[in-house]
Amino acid sequence: xxxxxxxxxxxxxxVLSWMPAAATGIIEMIMIALAxxxxxxxxxxxxxxxxxxxxxxFQLRIGPNRVGFFGMFQTIADALKLxxxxxxxxxxxxxxxxxxAPYFLIISSLxxxxxxxxxxxxxxxxxxxxxFFLIAISSIGxxxxxxxxxxxxxxxxLIGAMRSGVQTISYELSVGLSLLTMILLTGSxxxxxxxxxxxxxxxxxxxxxxxxxxxxxxxxxxxxxxxxAPFDMVEAESExxxxxHTEYSGMKFAYFFLAEFINMFIIAAIGTTVFFGGWLSPFxxxxxxxxxxVFWFMIKTFALVFLMxxxxxxxxxxxxxQLLTLEWKYLLPINLFNIVLMAIIIxxxxxxQF
Amino acid sequence: MSYFSDIYHGIxxxxxxxxxxxxxxxxxxxxxxxQQYPDxxxxxxxxxxxxxxxxxxxxxxxxxxxxxxxxxxxxCPNGSIEIIWDRQVDxxxxxxxKLIDKHIYHLGMCTQCGLCIDACPxxxxxxxxxxxxxxxxxxxxxxxxxxxxxxxxxxxEE
Numbered sequence: 001x002x003x004x005x006x007x008x009x010x011x012x013x014x015v016l017s018w019m020p021a022a023a024t025g026i027i028e029m030i031m032i033a034l035a036x037x038x039x040x041x042x043x044x045x046x047x048x049x050x051x052x053x054x055x056x057x058f059q060l061r062i063g064p065n066r067v068g069f070f071g072m073f074q075t076i077a078d079a080l081k082l083x084x085x086x087x088x089x090x091x092x093x094x095x096x097x098x099x100x101a102p103y104f105l106i107i108s109s110l111x112x113x114x115x116x117x118x119x120x121x122x123x124x125x126x127x128x129x130x131x132f133f134l135i136a137i138s139s140i141g142x143x144x145x146x147x148x149x150x151x152x153x154x155x156x157x158l159i160g161a162m163r164s165g166v167q168t169i170s171y172e173l174s175v176g177l178s179l180l181t182m183i184l185l186t187g188s189x190x191x192x193x194x195x196x197x198x199x200x201x202x203x204x205x206x207x208x209x210x211x212x213x214x215x216x217x218x219x220x221x222x223x224x225x226x227x228x229a230p231f232d233m234v235e236a237e238s239e240x241x242x243x244x245h246t247e248y249s250g251m252k253f254a255y256f257f258l259a260e261f262i263n264m265f266i267i268a269a270i271g272t273t274v275f276f277g278g279w280l281s282p283f284x285x286x287x288x289x290x291x292x293x294v295f296w297f298m299i300k301t302f303a304l305v306f307l308m309x310x311x312x313x314x315x316x317x318x319x320x321x322q323l324l325t326l327e328w329k330y331l332l333p334i335n336l337f338n339i340v341l342m343a344i345i346i347x348x349x350x351x352x353q354f
Numbered sequence: 355m356s357y358f359s360d361i362y363h364g365i366x367x368x369x370x371x372x373x374x375x376x377x378x379x380x381x382x383x384x385x386x387x388x389q390q391y392p393d394x395x396x397x398x399x400x401x402x403x404x405x406x407x408x409x410x411x412x413x414x415x416x417x418x419x420x421x422x423x424x425x426x427x428x429x430c431p432n433g434s435i436e437i438i439w440d441r442q443v444d445x446x447x448x449x450x451x452k453l454i455d456k457h458i459y460h461l462g463m464c465t466q467c468g469l470c471i472d473a474c475p476x477x478x479x480x481x482x483x484x485x486x487x488x489x490x491x492x493x494x495x496x497x498x499x500x501x502x503x504x505x506x507x508x509x510x511e512e
Contacts, residue, residue, distance in 0.1 A: 058379050061388045310375065310379075313375060330361065
């Protein structure tokens with residue numbers, strides 16, 4: 001938990017210098033929690049801005065450019081507006097569940113964020129079942145959506161939430177299986193261990209054909225997991241109003257909104273860690289400077305986030321039956337075949353390693 | 355075997371679509387179609403086919419080509435054109451001729467359908483491209499298209 005990075009060691013010894021050793025653990029946990037909350041907010045605001053800018057450029061528009069330099073403070077202004085808005089609710093809503101729902105989403109995405117290695121040893125919680133934990137946590141988020149849709153006593157919200165249930169439950173199968181394909185290569189579920197393995201070539205290179213297939217399936221299923229277009233059956237503006245968060249306003253709506261974007265970041269970060277070597281630099285060019293790992297991790301993650309935005313602004317929305325056909329008739333059989341292919345390749349030692 | 359060809363075609367068409375949007379993304383800096391309107395008020399030119407309001411072009415001798423045939427008035431579906439005309443003696447030929455006194459155009463009633471301009475046999479009226487048509491008083495929306503003292507250009511016949 002306490003890393004060899006100089007900055008975290010310095011903080012640790014600084015805290016030890018004025019605290020009894022027993023209390024340092026709690027203080028440091030609080031510091032880490034605050035750091036992650038800050039990261040959560042900053043990432044959320046930045047991703048919303050990025051989404052709007054990228055969307056504008058895809059549609060030959062300019063995008064937000066009034067608030068601050070090139071519209072840099074647009075999302076901050078939006079967040080301030082949402083903070084000041086009234087928190088409304090429907091008359092016969094189940095008030096307890098209604099208020100609880102946003103926190104399920106927020107907490108599940110924060111918990112998922114905690115296990116990522118941002119650089120060498122810069123990781124809050126290096127759990128030995130990392131990937132398993134991520135898959136499990138990412139499907140807890142759907143409880144928040146179901147609760148939100150159910151408790152707001154609105155037919156559109158309920159339909160949206162039920163669709164989300166159908167979608168997430170089917171697609172997390174593909175996410176899990178495509179990640180399992182890569183676990184065959186690494187032989188470990190621990191995220192730091194997975195990155196150690198990739199020092200002899202990123203997994204998408206090591207596993208070549210089945211890895212590329214697994215990556216494609218992962219990106220499709222990951223986009224579906226985050227309920228983004230072209231899989232945004234949950235919100236489907238033209239059919240359901242705003243879907244499960246129709247009845248939410250102000251900051252509670254902002255929680256749903258932020259969690260959606262953080263989930264996108266999480267899916268991209270899992271993809272980076274498992275397929276593209278996490279914080280490892282290409283060809284190990286900056287291996288001597290460990291803090292540059294953060295830079296490489298972010299570059300790769302935002303490249304994948306950009307890919308998901310590219311999907312969103314290119315593809316039309318799927319119908320529910322098409323959505324389920326894609327998962328159960330195409331992705332799942334290909335995925336199962338792919339695992340066998342990967343196993344054969346590892347068995348015959350056909351992997352590419354430098 | 356259509357299962358595999360479906361997958362192939364699916365992936366290929368998706369990539370084609372991403373290629374198109376990717377091209378847009380790369381060219382968005384130069385080719386942005388957004389007009390930042392009040393900022394570029396001085397340079398903003400509407401395109402030629404834009405229908406702002408009906409005007410009657412006059413040449414340097416203050417002459418127009420409206421013969422007063424009233425075809426535009428008849429063509430207008432909601433009566434936004436009124437022509438006040440008179441029979442006067444043409445000084446050149448000495449014959450009586452139909453001449454317009456006022457070509458009145460109610461912008462407030464106009465739906466920009468363009469039927470009057472299609473109907474005009476001598477191209478006397480056409481579309482202007484101005485779009486800032488808001489005024490503070492309704493009476494300003496009623497316009498007399500022919501300028502005071504103007505007359506019909508010689509040689510324009512009904």
